Amino acid sequence: MSGPAKMVGGLEAAIGLDRPFAMDAQIACAPGELMGLIGPSGSGKTTLLRALAGLVRPPRGRISVGARVWQDAEARTFLPPQARRVGLVFQDFALFPHLTARETVALAIDPEAYAGRSAQLQHAERWLTRVNLQGLGDRKPDALSGGQRQRVAVARALARDPDVLLLDEPFSAVDQMTRERLKRELASLRASLDIPIILVTHDLDEASALCDRLTLLHRGHVLQSGAADDMLSRPASTTAARLLGHTNIFPATVAQPSTPDQAGRIAWRDTTLEVADTGPFNAGERVAWVLPADQIVMHRRERPSLGERENPITGAVSEMARLGAETAVTLRLDDETGALNFRIATHAARRNGVEPGVDVTVSLLADGIHLVPERASEADAI
């Protein structure tokens, strides 16, 4: 926003910790990229972020931004947070209770870039405008709403002209409506930032909506990293699939690998399923197949339709949970296999007479079926 565009490099970090829990994680984030750090509670997301900010000092690892080295454990290099040029938005914002919004933002401005208090306060006002807080500069935190506090925290983080922006669950402390607005604001704000941005969240929808790339952290280790859309539909392992919210995960055997022109087949229970892409697996190999809930289509009960030929499966409805416009349906298959979970429109459920105990036939879309190794990988077992 001020001065010539600076040359910022990508963030690269390898972090190793033994306490308070074991961590061995490598992450990378390119300039201008918004990378989502996801994973269940206790997976180490916040700790990783704190290590990047210099608030914890990992005994092993290296953190660099472009040519600048923030930490190199081997060379005993460790820059304190003050020397890192990092913007960090804390989960509960950590505003200064005794300072106004303008004073708070001004405090983070580099005194070498803006000498003098009045220049700093002026520049702070520009940042407040940028995060839609014009006119609220004189307010202290207790006179601001949750969303306004979050914006002050974002302005404070950016006013430092950081080389990396870190956001620790920045939407968790505000109400739903404010959250949606803040997400839109972040999406438009990031377009003007040419620095690596890392967003920690445990909300997969939030992560896939906002982020370019995702890194899935589990027990201090990176399970998978990749483009956001890709990763959610194509988990790398059964553990990753579970952590990414998949519930339809079943063991099977590859019957016939797919070719570029022809779908493959897998043997599952007493039937075979058509699979558009069987990936790297060979005939006879044990695999697990994963199917997102939205890749299961229910057939109309009275009037069979064309799509029924695609992997039809019949089972009894064991559970139904109405979630507003959608209803979650659980289809019991048999004791050994477990159950299929999918969602249908609530009105469709009503019209079709879908209720617990009723037999229903669904199609498993061949395009959506994704194969992963049957056994948990070594990384999963850690």
Next chain:
Amino acid sequence: MPADATLTSLWLAGLTALVLIPVGVAAGRALAMNDFPGKGVVETLVLLPLILPPTVLGYYLLVALAPANPIGQAIAALFGGSLAFTFEGILIASLIANLPFAIQPIQRSFEAIPENVREAAWVSGLSRLQTLWRIELPLAWPGIVTAAALVIAHTLGEFGVILMVGGNIPGETQTLSIAIYDRLQAFQEREAATISIILLVASLAALAVVHATTGRRKTRGRGA
């Protein structure tokens, strides 16, 4: 109106607060922000003057100040004589008796500062000293004011330790509270009543200051 005793009390209270508040900030902050082995012992020792009978504290101070032991000798060498029954002697007594009043409120106020507020200051580029000056001290301010008010009020009212260590020497160690006792013994009830009123008003004023600062903090700190 005993001018000498008033002056002695004011000097004693002012000097005690002046010396103890910086000590309270350093010790209170250290106790609030660090965990170390023996912290419980230190905290107990800090509280000890609060519950120890003042005469017991006074007795041990007299023993310590006596020229017969190393501490007394060191002090005698430093000040050119024994400190028992001198203003300096009651100042030392007052400093020790007031330690809990200086440290406790300040420690509590530093403890109330969330760790991530300090971290946010560091990440914003503030050095540790700048963080202390611009973030921690303003936030701990109500505790510091409370400590100062309590120390001053308590010093004005201190009786047992002062009498033990300083005796009752007008113009040197006779404070207002001792003057009340002194006047009553001499059947000068009017003067005793006057001094009592002065101390009552001073105590109320101290409480008012404490109430005003901590009360304001409550509304200011909410939800931050």
